[in-house]
Amino acid sequence: MSEFNISAYIKTMQRGLAEDNKQEAAGRLLLNSVAQQSCVLVDVDGKMVTNLVKRNADVHEAIKTAAARRDVIATAIKYFEDEVDSKLNVHTIDDACEDLIKLLENDKSVAASKKQSLEALCRAGEINKFLAMSFLYAISRPNKQIAVPVDGDDIPLLAEAGYECPICHTSLVKQVKNTVMKKYRIVNVYPEDITGLEDEFNNIAVPRRIDSQGNKIILCEKHAEEYLVEPTKEEYQKLKAIKDQMVANYSLRVDVNDMTLEDDxxxxxxxxxxxxxxxxxxxxxxxxxxxxxxxxxxxxxxxxxxxxxxxxxxxxxxxxxxxxxxxxxxxxxxxxxxxxxxxxxxxxxxxxxxxxxxxxxxxxxxxxxxxxxxxxxxxxxxxxxxxxxxxxxxxxx
Known part of the structure; x- marks a missing residue:
């Protein structure tokens, strides 16, 4: 499942900005729509932005609380019209908006009514209001990643991948005291939902069971999120080839490890x-x-x-x-x-x-x-x- 939160929002909006599109600058620009209002006045520094993007922290409580106030919401919308709009990249902002909508759609914890109301703003051409309201919603969402122990059911997929992301080779687990914690997500190689992507996946055979182990691959959180937001035919084919190779190699490793070798x-x-x-x-x-x-x-x-x-x-x-x-x-x-x-x-x-x-x-x-x-x-x-x-x-x- 893809998650809609402040980390995903900042990273997505970086692609839609022509100015202030580096991580810290983008984070400051967006967060200041609330943080610098007179009833809040929280200093947004590079460390805060980094922790939010890496999901090491939740949004500052004062910012989160203020974001629910009607007067703050109205001022934030005005801020997006006056300050953010001038920094948007006219060529890529539509792509960024579509990515935000896909994040919302793919997050099953987001209410259907919220998805519909935010998407309606975008489809009506009220881009600044859409960006402001989706940003304020992202502020209210949990952001800090909670360390979760490895699920025993995931071990076959972890073993298949050699406990590292098959794309970037970063470790998929970490040891916290005496517990092995997750640093991965499991995604479907052939997407669970291709609504809006029918043309993209035309002529690609659908697996008999979308939820089978043969259609699942384990990735680091970064690459899992990138694939879930907007899978393309090329990305699917690459991931399918990686999965097929991993299955073959793992079967081979199991076969070889079953062989004996003298204790001598x-x-x-x-x-x-x-x-x-x-x-x-x-x-x-x-x-x-x-x-x-x-x-x-x-x-x-x-x-x-x-x-x-x-x-x-x-x-x-x-x-x-x-x-x-x-x-x-x-x-x-x-x-x-x-x-x-x-x-x-x-x-x-x-x-x-x-x-x-x-x-x-x-x-x-x-x-x-x-x-x-x-x-x-x-x-x-x-x-x-x-x-x-x-x-x-x-x-x-």
């Missing part, structure tokens, strides 16, 4: 994490290096990382595996076979080489049940198996 790999990870003198490591000869034959030229950063890991640690890991074979404490051939099988499952043409490396490292970490501090060691082990030919085929000329 823990010995190698412990060896890499132990306190040893790295200056005594015998580096692999450049003549023996096979990384150049395995990693595509365009993945030059990955290639550099893997070359560094192989040159420095290959011989050391090889000695650890050889020692395990001699002592009967491990079976290198079995571990190598398991790594190769995991790689083949991941090498389905959908993942990049970097994604395959990351997935293999995460798989090794999960199977060995070690903490996140071991992830670097897991990446070093993956590099070893790239050099040893269990991971990646030789690039054909």
């Amino acid at each position: 790999i823990q010995t190698v990870l412990d060896g890499l994490m132990s306190d040893f003198d790295e200056s005594e490591l015998v580096e692999l000869s450049m003549d023996a290096l096979r990384i150049d034959q395995k990693i595509k030229p365009e993945n030059h950063m990955l290639k550099n990382d893997e070359i560094t890991r192989v040159l420095k640690y290959y011989n050391y890991i090889n000695d650890l595996f050889s020692s395990m074979d001699r002592d009967g404490t491990g079976d290198f051939d079995l571990i190598a076979s398991e790594v190769n099988t995991a790689y083949k499952k991941l090498d389905n043409g959908r993942l990049t080489q970097e994604e395959i490396v990351d997935q293999l490292a995460e798989w090794i970490r999960n199977k060995s049940q070690v903490g996140s501090k071991f992830l670097r060691a897991c990446h070093i082990v993956v590099a070893y198996f790239i050099q040893n030919c269990e991971v990646f085929r030789e690039i054909s000329e």
Whole structure:
């Protein structure tokens, strides 16, 4: 659900202003329609605007209380006519007004009569009055985002997205004391309501069930709000492609994580994490290096990382595996076979080489049940198996 509040109003109006269209300036311009009236006199500074836009605070109580007074309402409307109108962008204000109407329409907590009365002002051409009255209404609405614990039912979608927004990769959760809190919203990829967007979504197949998990995607609050306000065909197609890719990748991760990996790999990870003198490591000869034959030229950063890991640690890991074979404490051939099988499952043409490396490292970490501090060691082990030919085929000329 899209929310109509002062944060959304300020951000939307920035697009409709030619002057004072930066966040702080726009916030000051709009809030001063009430804040600077003689019965209020609240100073609007940059910190106040930032907190409102980020939804870290509600509107100042004096402003909110005054906004319900008839005399304040009349003065605010006059302010919009005298002060705001001259700063409107004649080319984009209509778009901003439409976005405000969509915000109202999409917020199910807004009364139908309120939606109708505000939209009627806009449709009648009373733009300044529409902007003033919708602004005063936004002031009265809750704005501060209340921290809400993660709902257990959301975990499959969070896991599918890797707990980060698939668009901007920001974290979708935050830890507050001992509770994991939401930083996300779940939206329908194919919009729940396309009223007014019928032409935009013409020739796009409607899912059999709009409310199915297959039509839901989890996004950060910013990108969820942007999509909900006015979804376009292009945005839908982009989001649909992201969803399809996430579903495929998640299914692949689940499939790979179901595979076994010998517990003996823990010995190698412990060896890499132990306190040893790295200056005594015998580096692999450049003549023996096979990384150049395995990693595509365009993945030059990955290639550099893997070359560094192989040159420095290959011989050391090889000695650890050889020692395990001699002592009967491990079976290198079995571990190598398991790594190769995991790689083949991941090498389905959908993942990049970097994604395959990351997935293999995460798989090794999960199977060995070690903490996140071991992830670097897991990446070093993956590099070893790239050099040893269990991971990646030789690039054909």
